[in-house]
Amino acid sequence: MTGIYVHIPFCKRRCIYCGFYSTVLLDEKSRYVEAVCRELTEYSSLTGDEVSTIYIGGGTPSLLTLDEVRRIREQISRCYRVDEGAEFTMEGNPDDLTAEYLDGLRAIGVNRLSMGVQSFDDARLSFLHRRHTSSQALAAVRNAQTAGFDNISIDLMFGFPGQTLDEWRQDVDTALSLGVQHLSAYSLMYEEGTSLTAMLERGEIEEVADELSLQMYEYLIDAAAAKGYDHYELSNWALPGRQSRHNSSYWQGVPYIGVGAAAHSYDGKDRWSNPENLLSYIKGMESGTLVRDYEHLDPQQRYDEYVMTGLRTNRGVSLCQLRSVFGQKLFDYCMTNAQPHIDAGRMEIVGEQTHQPFLRLTRAGLFVSNDIMSDLMDVEN
Ligand code: SF4
Structure with a gap:
């Protein structure tokens, strides 16, 4: 086992395209953190390997207080041997990433930040129901750099209804001008059950043409290469030595442990997942009766x-x-x-x-x- 994933399923509000499990029940946050710490203990006897990557993802992990992040990190150290040079990533929403918060994350040992920027266009951010603005995203990157983060990733999306190639070029060029070490980019997906898909079905929006979507992808490939980024995975680009070690382990089939509601784990043969329900997860951990879904892979x-x-x-x-x-x-x-x-x-x-x-x-x-x-x-x- 080399990687630990901690899922933080809280969001202040739901983005219209999001098909992931998340919840706005923020009042349950501290109870949830204790449940996660309990689950971390459960796995501690299952592994003798050193942990080389820790990834706190979501949801919106930056809704955790610094004390809550510290509590999780200390629990990981209590339960596992953590490699001294371990990659420790935390995802964050730009409007949470104040200078003070980022200094606190550095002090706890977070050494890689992944920001859900998605677009630098305020109209698109508002359409997606994201809660940050373009200027908050730019400020968050600057704050992170000032706090000493030298491994920053930003997520972008392309293929919005009505988006032109020129508009996408501006997003890419802005992202590449920021001096971040890593980019992830995904075309907008129409997931079942989302408000976005309902808008499509009602005929209020139209999907971008496949050809335009390919041109957008191609522009990013060329622009990122010109700036020295390695296109190391279909949707991921990194400066030399800044590939996500945690995600690269997934892609190489390395076993990992996932804790928290909706988190998945994999031991090389079997995969199992926790319930996609906050209260079922918390109550299951508190009473020691959590029911997981197991899948044996042939x-x-x-x-x-x-x-x-x-x-x-x-x-x-x-x-x-x-x-x-x-x-x-x-x-x-x-x-x-x-x-x-x-x-x-x-x-x-x-x-x-x-x-x-x-x-x-x-x-x-x-x-x-x-x-x-x-x-x-x-x-x-
Ligand atoms: S912030 Fe992320 S996890 Fe939360 S609703 Fe938006 S896309 Fe989904």
């Missing part, structure tokens, strides 16, 4: 995940590991289905001269990544 499911997550990264899928872990049959299946994409220039094999071959997407493959993944994953028993 070799075929593990193969599918291995290929899908590997292809999301620019490192690709290790062909040696593919053969040794999943056997010759699945290896052959993968290569047979990859061959037409290799022939068409959408995939390539790199590293053969070092006897460490990796199968990965080429730039042309990035734009049809979902189709390629499904070709390689669609295994028939």
Whole structure:
């Protein structure tokens, strides 16, 4: 076990596109933190490995007070051996990230910040029902830099209804001018059950055309590369040495523990998740009767995940590991289905001269990544 994820499901209000579990029951926050600390204790006997990454995500973790963040961090140290150079990420909403709060996070040991900026356009932020403004996002980045953070990530979204390529270019250019070390960018998704999807179904908004969405993605790829960012995962860019170590572990199939409502854990074979309900989680932890959902992954499911997550990264899928872990049959299946994409220039094999071959997407493959993944994953028993 190398990573611990702590889920903080609180938000002051719901964004219209959000399909994640979160709650506005902020009065339960301190009880929730105690429940999380109790769950951390439960896992302490399950691992002898050092923890090399800690990630507090949400929801909106920056709604925690500094004392609450400290309480969680100290509990992690009480329960696990934490590597001295561990990456400790916390997500935050820009309007919570005051100079005083950021100084406090640094003092607790947070060394990586992930900010949910989404856009630098106030009209879009308001459309999304985000609670911060563009100027608050800019101030939050400046405050974080002044507080000494040298590993800052910002999240952006593209493909808003009515958004033009020029408007997206401005967002990208602004983000790249800030001196942050990491960017994540996702196209706006229409998740089932969200207000955004209801607006689409009522015909109040229109989805952006696929071609425009691809042009937006392509602009970001080129602009980020020109500024020295490595496009190390389909939706993630980092300056050298600033890739998210925590998320990279997920993509490499490394086991992790997730605590909190709706959090998932994975031990390399089985995955389990906590209830997506704040009060069920808290009461379950308080009474020692928490019911988790367990899922045993068979070799075929593990193969599918291995290929899908590997292809999301620019490192690709290790062909040696593919053969040794999943056997010759699945290896052959993968290569047979990859061959037409290799022939068409959408995939390539790199590293053969070092006897460490990796199968990965080429730039042309990035734009049809979902189709390629499904070709390689669609295994028939
Ligand atoms: S702040 Fe994040 S988790 Fe909360 S509603 Fe908005 S998108 Fe969802």
